Amino acid sequence: MNILVTGATSGFGEQIARDFVATGHTVYGTGRRADRLAALQDELGERFLPVCFDVADSEATVAALTKIDLSAIDVLVNNAGLALGLEPAHRADSTDWQTMIDVNIKGLVTVTHLLLPHMVAKNSGTIINIGSTAGNHPYFGANVYGASKAFVKQFSNNLRADLLGVRVRVTNIEPGLCGGTEFSNVRFKGDDDKAAAVYEQVAYLTAQDISNAVQWVASLPWHVNINSMELMPTAQTYAGLTVARGI
Template identity: 65%
Template sequence: MNILITGVTSGFGKQIAVDCIKNGFTVIGTGRRQNKLDELKNELGDNFIPLCFDIGDISATKMALQTLPNDILANIDVLINNAGLALGLESADKADISDWQAMINTNTLGLVNITHEILPFMVAKNDGYVINISSTAGNYPYFGANVYGATKAFVTQFSLNLRADLIGKKVRVTNIEPGLCGGTEFSNVRFHGDDDRAGKVYENVEFIRPEDISNMVLWLINQPKHININRLEVMPTAQTFAGLTVVKDL
């Protein structure tokens, strides 16, 4: 089985790649950090094919995929759209526009770019699976999630619309929507390298880990092909839906 995973240099993507290789699959892993991809190649061996490019760049995406052997590119069984990031937690009026643009480029445009390239091959062979990593931030608002939450809402709705478009074809689509997750670079990136601030997010919380998400992905892949899991929303037990805040004039 050939599995294409975006954003494999850390977090969910890295863990999913490691576990897929352990299960005997061939993994094509994308990322923007060549040194991290080289480390993974050394760790995972011949069944790992690294591709270094920015998925937000459609030309770079096309060029990178064209380096794959035709028998692999035309036979990708599973596409896991994992690459994504959050930047900043300021209110919308104080946010950095470059942060907004970076999130849109990766979380939305990047996912669209890679899906548009791979999906026709799946439809042509009438077999395939697209697994998108969204977020509960796409379902429930929280302070400072302005554009990040909006990009993840896009991912969720795009997944549902893919399911609608693919009716009658044997191509499955699942949207995974995790809540608070630790053990990744997510908050370190969000807070622009402020590791102390990032660490406080996870203090005294038994959060979701990359291994948990990877287990879900492997479970999905191993489901019978006549079953489609539309959505998986998952939170740590310590988390629940965002409360509605009312400010009163006193």
């Protein structure tokens, strides 16, 4: 199969790309960092094809992806995404909000809009969106990040509705706390100590766990659609509602 993975230069995307290549597939890996894409190509060989652009830039996305044969793509993994900041909404940086919207929402829909007509035309394909438990369960400081992942969830659901009668599948993978990636380092803007504290003494999910889920979904026969898959480490739960007293 030919796989397009966005955000392939680190974290989930890098592991997903590695695992697809390791099982004999061809991966078009996208990302902003040309040096990391080149290093992956050197390591993984001819089955990894780098495509350098920023998904937050719609024009650059269209220009880059229209240079490849989109009709040949069998699986799209919309992985590129980020969280910025953990401040309450009234103290959040509006620029951070806009960046999350540009990457997590606009970037995802731009790539999907380019690929989807080709999948429909050949009556075959799989779209795997990387959402988050933040799209299902609110937490302090998630504000626009959580809302962007809720968009991914509902967009995935509505794609499923629109694709009735077509052999194109859509899955939303929804990870919880996952360590060993740049996620929290990016969220806390390079404060590595603060990022590390998030995962202290926690048996968290790993990028390998998320890639395993993606590989499984992609390997299923065309008549099986996994609508959504929510994953949390055993150490995490959504139980318990916080109450503020004396206000």
